[in-house]
Amino acid sequence: MRQHKLGLCKTHFLEWLPQQTERFITKYKMFSRADKVLVAVSGGKDSLALWDILNEAGYQADGLYIGLGIEGEQNYSERSLRFSQRFAEARGLKLHTVDIQREYGSSIPEIAERTPKGDEKPCAVCGVSKRNIMNRVARQHGYDVLATGHNLDDEAAVLFSNTMHWLGNYLQRQSPVLEAAHPGLVRKVKPLFRFYERETAAYALLRGIDYIYEECPFSVGAKSIYYKEILNRMEADRPGAKLIFYLSFLRARETGLFAEPQRTTGELSTCPNCGQPTASPDLCAFCRMVAA
Amino acid sequence: MSATIILRDQEFEIKAGQTVRSALSKLEIPNEAVLATREGELITDDEIIERNDVIKLISVISGG
Numbered sequence: 001m002r003q004h005k006l007g008l009c010k011t012h013f014l015e016w017l018p019q020q021t022e023r024f025i026t027k028y029k030m031f032s033r034a035d036k037v038l039v040a041v042s043g044g045k046d047s048l049a050l051w052d053i054l055n056e057a058g059y060q061a062d063g064l065y066i067g068l069g070i071e072g073e074q075n076y077s078e079r080s081l082r083f084s085q086r087f088a089e090a091r092g093l094k095l096h097t098v099d100i101q102r103e104y105g106s107s108i109p110e111i112a113e114r115t116p117k118g119d120e121k122p123c124a125v126c127g128v129s130k131r132n133i134m135n136r137v138a139r140q141h142g143y144d145v146l147a148t149g150h151n152l153d154d155e156a157a158v159l160f161s162n163t164m165h166w167l168g169n170y171l172q173r174q175s176p177v178l179e180a181a182h183p184g185l186v187r188k189v190k191p192l193f194r195f196y197e198r199e200t201a202a203y204a205l206l207r208g209i210d211y212i213y214e215e216c217p218f219s220v221g222a223k224s225i226y227y228k229e230i231l232n233r234m235e236a237d238r239p240g241a242k243l244i245f246y247l248s249f250l251r252a253r254e255t256g257l258f259a260e261p262q263r264t265t266g267e268l269s270t271c272p273n274c275g276q277p278t279a280s281p282d283l284c285a286f287c288r289m290v291a292a
Numbered sequence: 293m294s295a296t297i298i299l300r301d302q303e304f305e306i307k308a309g310q311t312v313r314s315a316l317s318k319l320e321i322p323n324e325a326v327l328a329t330r331e332g333e334l335i336t337d338d339e340i341i342e343r344n345d346v347i348k349l350i351s352v353i354s355g356g
Contacts, residue, residue, distance in 0.1 A: 044354055201327055201352035205334055215354055224355035232324035
């Protein structure tokens with residue numbers, strides 16, 4: 001780990017990463033052992049590593065898997081569900097599953113085909129849908145906090161994109177902890193946000209976590225991967241570049257570099273169909289897409 | 293004195309006696325984007341690749 005000027009053997013690495021995760025959970029006041037945590041799992045390395053760490057550390061962490069109905073050559077959704085289920089069963093953990101096609105009548109690619117948001121790729125539609133469902137399930141089952149497996153590479157790539165486009169509102173909101181700014185919203189946290197993707201993958205491998213290696217077929221050519229590749233080239237020349245980029249941003253934001261967004265959360269209304277908070281005066285973005 | 297590096301369905305023949313980092317650099321594979329394994333065990337970038345080694349790379353970049 002050149003960014004930390006640190007080299008660890010397997011035993012010490014497997015101690016170090018969970019200890020650091022615990023440190024960040026405490027430092028950023030994410031949650032405590034008294035809280036009920038819902039971990040959004042995809043069957044991939046990051047989310048399963050996160051669930052493993054929280055479970056081993058004694059947190060009350062259940063999982064949520066959202067079936068997107070994405071097939072591709074590898075039957076992606078079916079396979080990622082199986083990885084998530086096997087993980088949960090082996091450890092006796094509770095896994096909630098929501099199958100979008102079964103519950104809403106259409107898969108993500110089908111919804112994307114009908115809506116302008118899904119013009120080129122279904123990724124935007126997928127993001128809106130997952131956020132809606134994660135929040136709904138967390139509220140329905142009384143979870144205090146929703147945890148996702150976003151790592152530092154994910155966060156740095158989003159930051160890079162937001163900076164390239166100077167998206168002030170997004171820059172203001174990007175954070176490892178998203179407070180529930182409305183009674184209908186559940187707090188969101190990203191306990192792995194300080195770890196490189198390589199570290200979470202190493203953790204999953206060394207812990208013997210069986211995860212899906214294949215990526216979503218729609219991620220081919222994704223901008224987020226392009227940004228990650230650029231950042232990795234910088235990292236190769238300047239170890240620690242990604243970490244400095246993201247942590248400097250957090251410090252800059254805390255010290256007031258970015259102005260408060262114009263819109264306030266007080267303007268959120270309630271979707272008449274699903275009852276979830278929305279910035280729209282009528283149906284929320286997810287219900288509009290499903291109804292399209 | 294050669295060894296093999298495998299990344300997905302691609303196979304590369306490389307010189308043994310160099311580090312993983314050096315071999316990846318010559319193949320223009322960013323080491324940040326992969327983890328190297330030998331006989332199923334994770335190895336570091338500083339590890340010397342021995343003759344007849346088969347190094348399997350695991351891609352770590354995800355997203356979409």
